[in-house]
Amino acid sequence: MSGWAVRVLLIEDEKEIAEFYKDALLEEREFAFQVKHAETLEKGLELLEKGPIDVVLSDLTLSDSRGIETFFRIHERHCRIPVVLLTGLSDGVIALEAVRRGAQDYLIKGEVDGKVLSRVLRYAIERQRIQEELRRQAQIIAQIHDAVICADLEGNITDWNGGAEKLFGYARAEVLGRHLSGLYPDHQRETVEHSVIPKLKEEGAKAFEVVMNRKWGEPFYAHLSLSLLKDEKGHPTGMAGYAVDISDRKRAEKSKDDFVGIVSHELRGPLSVIRESVSQVLDGLYGPVSERQAKTLRMNLGSIDRLGRIVDDLLDVAKLEAGEMNLRKGKTDLVSLVDDLAEHFSPQLERKGIEMKISASDPAVEIVADRDKLIQVFSNLIGNAIKFSDGRTISVSIRDGEGEVICSVSDTGRGIDKAELERVFEKFRRIPNETERREKGTGLGLAICKGIVDAHGGRIWAESRLNEGTKFIFSLPKTSADLPVTRGMG
Numbered sequence: 001m002s003g004w005a006v007r008v009l010l011i012e013d014e015k016e017i018a019e020f021y022k023d024a025l026l027e028e029r030e031f032a033f034q035v036k037h038a039e040t041l042e043k044g045l046e047l048l049e050k051g052p053i054d055v056v057l058s059d060l061t062l063s064d065s066r067g068i069e070t071f072f073r074i075h076e077r078h079c080r081i082p083v084v085l086l087t088g089l090s091d092g093v094i095a096l097e098a099v100r101r102g103a104q105d106y107l108i109k110g111e112v113d114g115k116v117l118s119r120v121l122r123y124a125i126e127r128q129r130i131q132e133e134l135r136r137q138a139q140i141i142a143q144i145h146d147a148v149i150c151a152d153l154e155g156n157i158t159d160w161n162g163g164a165e166k167l168f169g170y171a172r173a174e175v176l177g178r179h180l181s182g183l184y185p186d187h188q189r190e191t192v193e194h195s196v197i198p199k200l201k202e203e204g205a206k207a208f209e210v211v212m213n214r215k216w217g218e219p220f221y222a223h224l225s226l227s228l229l230k231d232e233k234g235h236p237t238g239m240a241g242y243a244v245d246i247s248d249r250k251r252a253e254k255s256k257d258d259f260v261g262i263v264s265h266e267l268r269g270p271l272s273v274i275r276e277s278v279s280q281v282l283d284g285l286y287g288p289v290s291e292r293q294a295k296t297l298r299m300n301l302g303s304i305d306r307l308g309r310i311v312d313d314l315l316d317v318a319k320l321e322a323g324e325m326n327l328r329k330g331k332t333d334l335v336s337l338v339d340d341l342a343e344h345f346s347p348q349l350e351r352k353g354i355e356m357k358i359s360a361s362d363p364a365v366e367i368v369a370d371r372d373k374l375i376q377v378f379s380n381l382i383g384n385a386i387k388f389s390d391g392r393t394i395s396v397s398i399r400d401g402e403g404e405v406i407c408s409v410s411d412t413g414r415g416i417d418k419a420e421l422e423r424v425f426e427k428f429r430r431i432p433n434e435t436e437r438r439e440k441g442t443g444l445g446l447a448i449c450k451g452i453v454d455a456h457g458g459r460i461w462a463e464s465r466l467n468e469g470t471k472f473i474f475s476l477p478k479t480s481a482d483l484p485v486t487r488g489m490g
C-alpha cells in the first residue's frame with residue numbers, strides 16, 4: 001500500500017450490507033481506504049459538511065430518502081464530490097438517469113466484491129477530476145473575450161465560444177457542423193483552403209491577417225492564429241483558431257499610408273526645382289563657382305538625390321499597398337538585365353573588393369515583365385549584399401524552369417538571424433547592428449521587392465545561415481497574363 005487513504009462516505013441503512021462493504025474496502029490490499037458510515041441521508045449530509053470526503057457510496061433507497069431524489073440531495077450541495085450509487089436489481093433505470101445527471105457510476109448490490117468496489121471508487125474519483133478539469137478549461141475558453149473557433153481537419157466547425165458569437169454575430173448552435181468557409185469572402189476561400197490549411201498541417205501553427213465576414217455580410221480584418229490539435233499519438237485531429245478584430249488598426253495604417261503617399265507626391269515637385277537650381281549654380285550659369293562652393297553644391301546634389309530616392313520608394317510603397325502599381329510589361333531578357341546592372345555596380349564592388357558572379361541556365365532567359373521594376377528588385381538585392389553582408393562574393397543566378405524563372409542573389413556574408421529573416425520584408429524593417437549603423441537605408445527596399453514580385457504573380461523569400469551568408473530567391477511566372485495585383489505588403 002502506498003500514498004494516502006481514499007476517504008469514503010458510505011450511506012447505507014442495512015447494517016449487514018454496510019458491514020460487508022466496509023470490510024471489503026478495509027481488506028483491500030492494493031489501496032488504502034478510510035470508511036465513514038451513515039445510516040440515513042440526513043446523517044450522511046452532516047458528515048459531508050464536516051468533510052473531507054473523496055467519494056460517496058450511497059444506497060438509493062434509505063429510510064429518509066428514496067430513488068433519484070437521494071442522489072439529487074447529495075449532488076446539489078456537494079457537486080464536486082463523486083457519487084457512486086448502490087441499487088437493487090430493479091433500480092437500473094433510475095441509476096442510469098442519475099449517471100446522466102452527474103453521478104459517477106452505480107453498482108448493483110450483491111454483484112460486487114472488494115476488488116471491483118475499490119476500482120469503481122478510484123475510477124469515480126479520477127473521472128470526476130478529469131471532468132472538473134475539462135469544465136474549467138471549457139469555462140476559460142467560453143469566457144475569453146476574443147473569438148475561439150475549433151474545426152475538424154475538413155474545416156467543419158466543432159466549437160465556438162462567446163467571443164466568436166460576438167465577433168461574427170452567429171450563435172454557437174447556428175455554426176456547429178458548418179464549414180469554416182462561410183466565414184470568408186469568396187475571394188479568400190481559395191487561399192485559406194489551398195494554402196493556409198495545408199501549411200498549418202505542415203507547420204503545426206500559423207498566424208496571418210485575413211478578411212473575414214460577419215453574419216450580416218460586413219467584411220472585417222482579423223488576425224487569425226491557428227494551431228493544429230493532435231491526439232495523444234501526435235496525429236492531427238483538428239484545428240483551433242483564435243481571431244481578433246484588427247479593423248481599427250488596418251484603418252489607421254491605411255490613413256497613415258495615404259498620408260505618406262500624398263506627402264511624398266507633394267515633395268517631388270519642390271525637390272526637382274531645388275535640384276535643378278543647385279545644378280544650374282554648379283554649372284556656373286549664375287557666375288563663376290569657387291572649388292569650395294562647388295564641393296558643397298555637389299554634396300547638396302548627393303543629398304537631394306538620396307532624398308529623391310526615398311520619396312520614390314515611399315511612393316512605390318504607397319502605390320503597391322493601394323494596388324495601384326501599374327506594370328508596363330514587355331519581353332525582358334533577365335541575363336542582359338543583370339549584366340547591365342553588374343556594370344552599374346562595378347565601382348561599388350571594386351571599392352569594397354567584392355567579386356560578383358553571374359550564372360544563367362541559358363544565354364538569354366526571357367520573360368514578360370516590367371523591366372524597370374525588375375531592375376529595382378535586382379538592384380536592391382545586389383545593393384543590400386554589397387552594403388550589409390560584409391562578404392567577399394556575390395552570386396546572381398537565373399534559372400529557366402517549368403512555367404517560371406527562378407532568380408537568386410546570394411552573398412557569403414554575416415547572414416541574418418532566423419527571427420529577423422521572417423521580418424526583413426516588412427516596411428521600415430532594418431536589423432539593428434554595427435554594419436547597419438554605417439550603411440544608409442530606409443528599410444523599404446525589400447518591402448518594395450516583395451510588392452513588385454507579388455504584382456508579377458511570383459514569390460520571394462530568403463534563406464540564411466549566420467556567418468555563412470544569405471540568399472534571396474524569387475520566382476517569376478513566364479506567362480504574360482495580367483495577374484491581379486495583390487494588396488498589402490509585408
Ligand SMILES: Nc1ncnc2c1ncn2[C@@H]1O[C@H](COP(=O)(O)OP(=O)(O)OP(=O)(O)O)[C@@H](O)[C@H]1O
Pocket residue numbers: 313380384385388389411413414415416424429430431432436440441442443444445446447470
Ligand atoms: N544580404 C544581406 N545581408 C545581411 N543583412 C541584410 C541583407 N539584405 C538585407 N539585410 C537587412 O535587411 C534590412 C532590410 O533591407 P531593405 O533593403 O529593406 O532596407 P535597406 O537596404 O536598409 O533600406 P533601403 O533598401 O530602403 O535603402 C537591412 O536594413 C539589413 O539590415
Ligand SMILES: [Mg+2]
Pocket residue numbers: 380383384441444445446
Ligand atoms: Mg536595401
